Amino acid sequence: IIRFLNENNLPTLAVLTDADQVYQLRFANFIELVQKADQQNTTPFVLVQSVIQESAPLNADFDDLHLLVPIEAPEVWASGVTYERSKDARNYESTGGKLDVTTFYDKVYDAERPEIFFKSTSARTVGPNDSVYLRSDSHWQIPEPELGVVINKEGKILGYTIGNDMSSRDIEGENPLYLPQAKIWKNSCAIGPAIRLVETVEDPYKFEIVCRIFRNGEKVVEGSASTGQLKRKLDELVSYLVRDNVIFDGTVLLTGTCIIPPNEFTLEDGDRIEIEIPGIGVLNNPVKAQAPVM
Ligand code: DO4
Numbered sequence: 001i002i003r004f005l006n007e008n009n010l011p012t013l014a015v016l017t018d019a020d021q022v023y024q025l026r027f028a029n030f031i032e033l034v035q036k037a038d039q040q041n042t043t044p045f046v047l048v049q050s051v052i053q054e055s056a057p058l059n060a061d062f063d064d065l066h067l068l069v070p071i072e073a074p075e076v077w078a079s080g081v082t083y084e085r086s087k088d089a090r091n092y093e094s095t096g097g098k099l100d101v102t103t104f105y106d107k108v109y110d111a112e113r114p115e116i117f118f119k120s121t122s123a124r125t126v127g128p129n130d131s132v133y134l135r136s137d138s139h140w141q142i143p144e145p146e147l148g149v150v151i152n153k154e155g156k157i158l159g160y161t162i163g164n165d166m167s168s169r170d171i172e173g174e175n176p177l178y179l180p181q182a183k184i185w186k187n188s189c190a191i192g193p194a195i196r197l198v199e200t201v202e203d204p205y206k207f208e209i210v211c212r213i214f215r216n217g218e219k220v221v222e223g224s225a226s227t228g229q230l231k232r233k234l235d236e237l238v239s240y241l242v243r244d245n246v247i248f249d250g251t252v253l254l255t256g257t258c259i260i261p262p263n264e265f266t267l268e269d270g271d272r273i274e275i276e277i278p279g280i281g282v283l284n285n286p287v288k289a290q291a292p293v294m
Pocket residue numbers: 078079080081082083086087090115144165179255256257
C-alpha cells in the first residue's frame with residue numbers, strides 16, 4: 001500500500017501490485033482501509049484484491065509518482081539492541097572499544113524487558129525521497145535501517161514498512177541519558193515507501209534488509225542482514241509498547257538495527273541512503289546538513 005500526490009496535489013492511497021501496476025484505493029488512508037475491511041467482515045487484502053479486479057490500473061509509472069509516507073504515523077517508537085550487532089556497536093561507542101566491561105547494552109540485550117523508546121512524530125517523519133537531516137552538534141551520525149511494524153491502537157500488527165532510525169553515535173556514546181537527543185531531531189526519521197499487508201507475509205523473520213549509502217554518486221557503504229537474526233519476537237516488542245500505554249491507530253514501531261556502517265564512517269551533507277527490504281520496497285533519502293543554531 002502506497003500514498004502519492006495526484007495531479008491535483010491531493011494525497012492518494014493506492015496499491016502497488018507485484019507487476020508494478022498502481023490501482024487507486026478510494027479510502028482516506030491506510031487505517032480507513034483496515035477499518036472498512038473490518039466492517040465488511042473481510043480483510044484488507046481481500047478488499048484490495050476486489051479493487052484490482054474491478055478497476056483499471058492508473059496510467060502512471062510507479063517510478064514517476066511523487067510518493068508520500070505510506071501512513072502519517074501519529075507516533076513512531078523504536079526498539080533497541082534487538083540484534084547482537086547493535087549491542088556490539090553500542091558497546092564500542094560507549095566504552096571506546098574496551099572488551100572487559102559489562103554495559104547497559106549487554107544487560108538490555110539479555111533482559112526480559114526490551115528497550116523501547118520514543119522516536120518520532122508525524123511532523124518529524126519524512127517519506128521517500130525527502131531529505132533526512134543531520135544534527136549540527138554531532139560528528140558521528142549514521143542511518144539505522146530497520147523493519148517497521150504498523151499497528152492499531154490495540155497493538156495488532158497490520159503491516160510492515162521500512163524505517164530509518166537516524167542516530168548520533170557520539171551523543172549516545174557520551175552518555176546513555178542523552179538518548180532522546182541522539183535519536184530525535186528535525187527529519188531524523190524516515191518511513192516508506194510502502195506498507196506490506198501483514199496477511200501477505202508468510203514469515204516476517206525471513207525479511208532481508210539491505211542498506212547502501214552513496215557519496216558523490218559512488219557507493220561508500222553496503223550492508224545486509226536478515227530479520228531472522230532478531231533476538232526478540234515482533235509481538236513481544238509490541239506487547240511492551242502497548243503495556244499500560246496509550247497507542248494510536250497507525251503507530252509505527254521500528255524493530256532495531258542489524259546494519260551498522262564501519263566505525264570510521266559518518267554521514268555527510270549530500271549523501272544518499274537507500275534501504276531496501278525485498279517485498280516492501282526501497283526507501284531512498286538524501287542527507288542534508290542543518291545550519292548550526294547559536
Ligand atoms: O540503545 C539505543 C538505541 C538502540 C537502537 O536504536 C537499535 O538497536 O536499533
